Amino acid sequence: SSLKMIAKMFANRGYDTYYLGLQTLASLTDPARMGAATAQSVSKELLNPDNEVGETLVDLIVKKQGQDDEDNVFNLRVMALSIMANALEAVKDEQPALSPVLYELLRPVWIEELKGADSSNLLAAQHAARCVEYTWKQDHDAGELQDALEVAQEVGQARHAGLERQARKTLDNLMI
Numbered sequence: 001s002s003l004k005m006i007a008k009m010f011a012n013r014g015y016d017t018y019y020l021g022l023q024t025l026a027s028l029t030d031p032a033r034m035g036a037a038t039a040q041s042v043s044k045e046l047l048n049p050d051n052e053v054g055e056t057l058v059d060l061i062v063k064k065q066g067q068d069d070e071d072n073v074f075n076l077r078v079m080a081l082s083i084m085a086n087a088l089e090a091v092k093d094e095q096p097a098l099s100p101v102l103y104e105l106l107r108p109v110w111i112e113e114l115k116g117a118d119s120s121n122l123l124a125a126q127h128a129a130r131c132v133e134y135t136w137k138q139d140h141d142a143g144e145l146q147d148a149l150e151v152a153q154e155v156g157q158a159r160h161a162g163l164e165r166q167a168r169k170t171l172d173n174l175m176i
Contacts, residue, residue: 019075074121088131096138117151150171
């Protein structure tokens with residue numbers, strides 16, 4: 001499958017191969033580019049806790065890498081957050097969208113990105129808000145999510161329209 005090809009790319013461990021693998025994955029999980037059926041199929045496989053490529057994606061999101069080559073690592077992390085949001089959107093009709101183990105691993109990272117939107121990359125916060133949009137129903141403390149989203153929305157109002165829109169959209173869904 002396509003994920004096996006990406007797994008081979010990730011095994012190479014170089015920035016360029018990671019970048020190319022993530023670009024491919026971004027396309028595969030985007031229903032507008034590949035169609036809903038392909039995006040959903042790839043996303044289901046990717047979000048399986050035992051999937052090697054999914055594991056690498058989660059590692060890129062969760063692990064704070066070393067200081068060397070920080071910009072490149074950060075770019076890969078933002079791409080990984082975007083892919084995670086794409087995948088969660090593709091499987092949004094399935095509840096839970098994410099296994100409880102993966103959710104508990106990713107949730108604190110999303111909250112950190114949202115609460116730290118002022119000092120973080122605004123795109124990372126926007127993608128974190130998209131991830132929360134598709135997973136909040138399985139959360140144990142929606143109030144904490146709401147607080148983090150409100151911080152991100154305020155930052156977005158001042159500095160980034162996309163973040164503001166996404167945070168507001170997720171908050172609106174959360175409060176229904």
